[in-house]
Amino acid sequence: MNKTSIISFFILIVFLGIGSSWVINKANESNSIPPPIMKKIPDFNLMNYDGKPFSRDSLLNKISVIDFIFTSCPGPCPIMSKNMKELYNQYKLHPDLQFISISVDPDYDQLDVLNAYADANGVVDKRWKFLRGKMKDIKNLSTNGFLFMSENLPAGHSVKFVLLDSNANIRQYYDGTDKASISILRKHLNIFLKNMNLKS
Amino acid sequence: MEKYFRFSILSIITTYLLIFFGGLVRVSGAGMGCPDWPKCFGRWIPPTNINQVPEIYVEKFNIVLAWVEYINRLFGAVVGFVILLSCLFAYLYFKKNKDVFFPMLAALILTLVQGWLGSVLVHSVLNPITITFHLLLALIIIGLIIYSAIRAYTVIKGNSEVNSNYPKKVKWLIFSIMICMVIEIIIGTEIRGALDMSRKDNPLIEGAILLKMLGSFKYVHTVLGIFLISITYILRNVLINLELSCSRLMLFSVNSMFVIFFLQILSGEFLVFFDVRPVIQLFHMWFSSLLIGLCVVQYTCFKISKA
Numbered sequence: 001m002n003k004t005s006i007i008s009f010f011i012l013i014v015f016l017g018i019g020s021s022w023v024i025n026k027a028n029e030s031n032s033i034p035p036p037i038m039k040k041i042p043d044f045n046l047m048n049y050d051g052k053p054f055s056r057d058s059l060l061n062k063i064s065v066i067d068f069i070f071t072s073c074p075g076p077c078p079i080m081s082k083n084m085k086e087l088y089n090q091y092k093l094h095p096d097l098q099f100i101s102i103s104v105d106p107d108y109d110q111l112d113v114l115n116a117y118a119d120a121n122g123v124v125d126k127r128w129k130f131l132r133g134k135m136k137d138i139k140n141l142s143t144n145g146f147l148f149m150s151e152n153l154p155a156g157h158s159v160k161f162v163l164l165d166s167n168a169n170i171r172q173y174y175d176g177t178d179k180a181s182i183s184i185l186r187k188h189l190n191i192f193l194k195n196m197n198l199k200s
Numbered sequence: 201m202e203k204y205f206r207f208s209i210l211s212i213i214t215t216y217l218l219i220f221f222g223g224l225v226r227v228s229g230a231g232m233g234c235p236d237w238p239k240c241f242g243r244w245i246p247p248t249n250i251n252q253v254p255e256i257y258v259e260k261f262n263i264v265l266a267w268v269e270y271i272n273r274l275f276g277a278v279v280g281f282v283i284l285l286s287c288l289f290a291y292l293y294f295k296k297n298k299d300v301f302f303p304m305l306a307a308l309i310l311t312l313v314q315g316w317l318g319s320v321l322v323h324s325v326l327n328p329i330t331i332t333f334h335l336l337l338a339l340i341i342i343g344l345i346i347y348s349a350i351r352a353y354t355v356i357k358g359n360s361e362v363n364s365n366y367p368k369k370v371k372w373l374i375f376s377i378m379i380c381m382v383i384e385i386i387i388g389t390e391i392r393g394a395l396d397m398s399r400k401d402n403p404l405i406e407g408a409i410l411l412k413m414l415g416s417f418k419y420v421h422t423v424l425g426i427f428l429i430s431i432t433y434i435l436r437n438v439l440i441n442l443e444l445s446c447s448r449l450m451l452f453s454v455n456s457m458f459v460i461f462f463l464q465i466l467s468g469e470f471l472v473f474f475d476v477r478p479v480i481q482l483f484h485m486w487f488s489s490l491l492i493g494l495c496v497v498q499y500t501c502f503k504i505s506k507a
Binding site: 193 | 258
């Protein structure tokens, strides 16, 4: 009630202000470090659902989020595609970011099936690709490219989302069915997109 | 008895610091710093390097955010302990005085609920409605402790409101400030939540632009804020005219309230017109918790003046 308590209150405010600014700064710094390079993926030859070929070169100069799914999958795929769709919609202003879903059941997932799947997920532009190819190529890409267990495809595919940088390097894996993990992915995407904007 | 009073003051101070720290967790984005609860990455002491992190959590590890969140939990446990001790002293010295003991007991129970709500927050990946409840519950707890502390003070040092004689309109002014303030805080948390949602849907767009995109309820927040500082000014004038029949505590709390409302308008307009700076957001939230506390002080003063 007296002068000392008022002064000590203001000292407290200054102290809290400096302390919290320091913490916020540290947090921002730690949030702007991109995940490190894990490995470069090998070259591959697949086909996009519009019939055009898609290889490792198609990943260059773009940030990519990749997952493995199949359209008739009853289990985790609908959740993964729902989460992918949410990201696809949230980043509609960023053409430098592409989403890629690779079918692990190419026998069933012919181009027309993938087209229908894209429509069902509200895909209206080229930012989200659906790829198919020879089963052996897909298995090879999944096993040697992404280091996934690929013994029991299609049912035993991974539920991870993989973040690739503009040089086709794997940066980080995320759980495509877990909201908390995807919010980290969003944070990392923002770092890469920001850096890309700065360069251009 | 003195011991209880000292502990209740300690509870008030530490709870306010905890509210500040909780706000800091939010503005620094450390809410999910530990993906599990109560442990952090499966450990009682958070990991200090990535090798200690279990594989399922690897992408979520950020050492700064993990420690910010974990220190909040530890400090929360300390505050819970201080409130527990206060409650024990309240039981020892004031168990027959229901105005001292019961609010403190309620505060203790709600503090446990608050800890549980913290775990719900983590498991729901920071559900916005749960965040709002977490804040509102903290405000209720601090209100209960302040009420109990003033009541205990009255027993120990004598009634500070013995010479007070407040006209009926003081009561109505205090009540309208209280009601408007609760509404104002809820609108504030809504703005905050909507801003977060819109940031998710529009990544890499500046906060100030997103704030402009929000609906018209943000103007209600400003208008109600100006209304609140006006009522406080009226209340202050009424009290000054009462001269000796107004206690120093009452006048002090109304004066402080006026100053803090002024700071709130300044910081709020800064957020709207300049930049959504996290530090300013943090103080804007914290000041509102101080205002709620002052509101409770005024209510308690008015109540014991009638006793």
